[in-house]
Structures are given as C-alpha cells and as structure tokens.
Amino acid sequence: MKNLNKKKILLIICGGIAAYKSLEIIRLLKKNGSIIKTILTNNAKNFITPLSVASLSNEKVYTNLFSSDNESEMDHISLSRWADLILIAPATANTISKISYGLIDDLASTVVFASNKKVFIAPAMNVRMWEHKSNKENLKKLINFGYEIIGPETGEMACGEYGEGKMSEPKFIVNYLGKYLKKLEKNNKLKALITAGPTQEYIDPVRFISNKSSGKQGYEIARSLFENGFDTTLISGPVNLDTIKGINLIKVRTADEMLEATLNNLPVDVAVFSAAVGDFKVKNKKKEKLKKNNISELLLEKNTDILNLVSNHNLLRPKLVVGFAAETHSIKNNSLKKLTEKNCDWIIANDISRNDIGFESDFNKVSIFYKNNSEENLPKMKKSTLANKIVNRIISKLN
Ligand code: CTP
Numbered sequence: 001m002k003n004l005n006k007k008k009i010l011l012i013i014c015g016g017i018a019a020y021k022s023l024e025i026i027r028l029l030k031k032n033g034s035i036i037k038t039i040l041t042n043n044a045k046n047f048i049t050p051l052s053v054a055s056l057s058n059e060k061v062y063t064n065l066f067s068s069d070n071e072s073e074m075d076h077i078s079l080s081r082w083a084d085l086i087l088i089a090p091a092t093a094n095t096i097s098k099i100s101y102g103l104i105d106d107l108a109s110t111v112v113f114a115s116n117k118k119v120f121i122a123p124a125m126n127v128r129m130w131e132h133k134s135n136k137e138n139l140k141k142l143i144n145f146g147y148e149i150i151g152p153e154t155g156e157m158a159c160g161e162y163g164e165g166k167m168s169e170p171k172f173i174v175n176y177l178g179k180y181l182k183k184l185e186k187n188n189k190l191k192a193l194i195t196a197g198p199t200q201e202y203i204d205p206v207r208f209i210s211n212k213s214s215g216k217q218g219y220e221i222a223r224s225l226f227e228n229g230f231d232t233t234l235i236s237g238p239v240n241l242d243t244i245k246g247i248n249l250i251k252v253r254t255a256d257e258m259l260e261a262t263l264n265n266l267p268v269d270v271a272v273f274s275a276a277v278g279d280f281k282v283k284n285k286k287k288e289k290l291k292k293n294n295i296s297e298l299l300l301e302k303n304t305d306i307l308n309l310v311s312n313h314n315l316l317r318p319k320l321v322v323g324f325a326a327e328t329h330s331i332k333n334n335s336l337k338k339l340t341e342k343n344c345d346w347i348i349a350n351d352i353s354r355n356d357i358g359f360e361s362d363f364n365k366v367s368i369f370y371k372n373n374s375e376e377n378l379p380k381m382k383k384s385t386l387a388n389k390i391v392n393r394i395i396s397k398l399n
Helices: 019-031 050-057 068-073 076-082 093-101 107-114 127-131 133-144 170-188 216-227 255-264 292-297 306-311 331-341 383-398
Strands: 008-013 035-040 085-091 118-123 153-156 162-166 191-196 231-236 248-251 270-273 280-282 300-302 320-327 346-351 366-370 375-377
Touching (some): 008 107, 019 085, 019 170, 076 107, 127 162, 216 231, 306 320
Parallel strands (some): 085 118, 191 231, 231 248, 270 320, 320 346
Antiparallel strands (some): 346 366, 366 375
C-alpha cells in the first residue's frame, strides 16, 4: 500500500499473548516503507524482547518513562509528536482502561495522552474480559474521544476458550491503517468551513443580545473534519471551548464579523453552518451606555443570513452546504422550509425544547433532511459521536 510509504508509525505493544503478532505487523509495515518506533509496556517484555523488536524495526525501542537515555534522545512528548499515527496492538483490557480513565503511569499511556495524532487500538483479550461491562464502557469512552478500534475477531483463543477478543490479523490491521491514510490523503485536498457558537449583537459598549449556543456541536464537527484530513477553518462566536490544534480558528463576536470571516475564507468544498447567528442587530448602537429610561430608542434590524448568502452565491457556493435548524416545534416542516428557502443540500435539525439535548448538553438528537426528500432520524448520542457520523456522510458525498 503506497499510502504507508514513509509514514511514521508509533507502535505500542502491550503485554498479551498476541504480542508475538506485533512482530508481523512491524514486518508488514516495513515492507510497505513505513518508519516504526516502538514502545513496549513492562508486561509486553514478558512476551517479546526489545531486541527482537529493534532488530525487525531497525529503530530504537522505548520502554521506560523518564529514562535518562530515552528522554535525552527523544522525550515522551516528542515521541508522540513524531508519529503520523499511533497503533496500540495488542491493546490489553488494562491499557484500554488506563487510557479511558486518564491513568498515565508508564511511557505508553503517557505518550498516548500527550498525543495530538489519531490513535488506533487493536484489542486482544479473553472473551469474558472483552465482554465485561467495564471494558465495554471504557471502549465507548475511547470511541467518543475519537480513538478508532480495530477488531477484535471471534475465534479460538490462546487460553483454549472460544469467542470474541482475538486480535485482528496483522495483515488486516496494516490494511486498515493504509486505508485510513489513503482517505486522509484524499481528504487533504478538501477544504471545510464551519461556523459555530452564538453571536453577540452589541447594544452599547457593555451590553449585547446573544443566545445559549455553546458551540459544542460545531467544534466537534470541525474536530472530526480535521482528523479526517480536511483543511479546516472554524469561524467561532464567543464560546468556552478549547481550541483544536491544527484548525484555522477565527474568533468573531458579531454576525457581521462572522459574515466577513466566512466570505474571506471561501471557496471551500464543504461548509457547515452550525452557528446560532443572531437574527437581529441594533441599528443605532450606542457609543455610551444606554440609560434604562431610554430603552425605547433601540431599533433593531435584520442580520444578513450567512448560510443563505453562501448557498445562493453563484461563484463561491461550496459543493456541499449543510445548514442547521434549531426548532422548538414543527421540526420537520420548519426544517424542510429552511432546506428549500436557504438552498441547502442538507439541514440538520435539532429539537431545542428538550433540556437533555441541544445547546449546553454534550448530547444531541437530530434528524437530517436531504435535498432529495429523504430523511434520517438519528438516536440520541454524544455530540462527538454525531459529529463523526455527519463527517462520514460528508466524506461519502464528496468522494
Ligand atoms: N444562519 C446564518 N445566518 C443567520 C441566521 C441563520 O447562517 N443570520 C444559519 C444557521 O447557522 C443555521 C441556519 O441558518 O445553519 C438556520 O438557523 P436558525 O436559527 O434555525 O433559523 P433562522 O434562519 O434564524 O430562522 P428562525 O430563527 O426564524 O427559525
């Protein structure tokens, strides 16, 4: 697979009988031209030796956190930055649990924690361990963090039992990584723009009209697009969210600023308008603080509808325009109206009358209405999971 050529892969081998298969993973990756650095957990050393790994990979093998030898050459942060991607194979129930809880007590868990790269996990464990509720919960958490799980397979295990938990075959894992890198390369040429968060429409120097949007859904979509290789610009109203490294973040306050930033960053292949843009601004914004007795002086005027402007632009319309609809009632009717009136390809509608989803929640439940009259009603899920689903649909559409 040519996509693996010259790619830097950090392989973390945990302590399980499947560790011997990791040697085959190294061999296959090397055959495809990848550069591999390896971390062995303490337990992994009971199954394979650092020497065999070093001989196969032709690279140094790392084992200890804060060993003066390692840290002077490449510390745990540089190691996590060095990689194009991280693969944990085999991933034991213990390591999966540690990463999901943030228990970072060895080099492997610390590097994964410090990483800003995509992490792939190939679990290997006994079927009962695999099916344990605690393991399932941990995996769910990791998936929500954006980690990708490869396998495991069902079959006869080293312990003699039969069931799900066998690590996927090395060839399958290597192909999986190759396909991911191929997708990344394809998407790399694609540009995405996302608007997110609320806007603040100033009345005077100290007061403004705004709304409850947290920006979480838009930020998650931007994260997922970026992780899938898109050149991503996020135009964000004032929110309390961490910036995502690698994304071109443009901070704005008012709808006019959001409009200007949007137009300055076109053309793009896909635009997702998740911002809760203020519908009105103050026409006669005061230079000094408005006295309460003079409130009747205030005049409102409509803001430009950014989504509408962009999706009807004869030169700069993105290939795919995705709008959102925040509705408290008649969700389907209102969304379909927006789909047509705003000339969108898709409208993602959420019910903002419910407190357990929408604005400030980490969860969302949406319906997607497509231009071809079809619709999808998705169940309630984490905003991060929903973002990944939306982005998968964007990728299928653009490719
Ligand atoms: N939108 C926009 N610019 C505006 C207003 C809305 O880009 N000035 C976009 C939003 O980002 C969203 C979509 O239009 O993708 C729908 O926003 P919504 O607030 O649901 O609807 P409105 O058009 O504002 O209509 P209403 O408030 O009457 O429901």
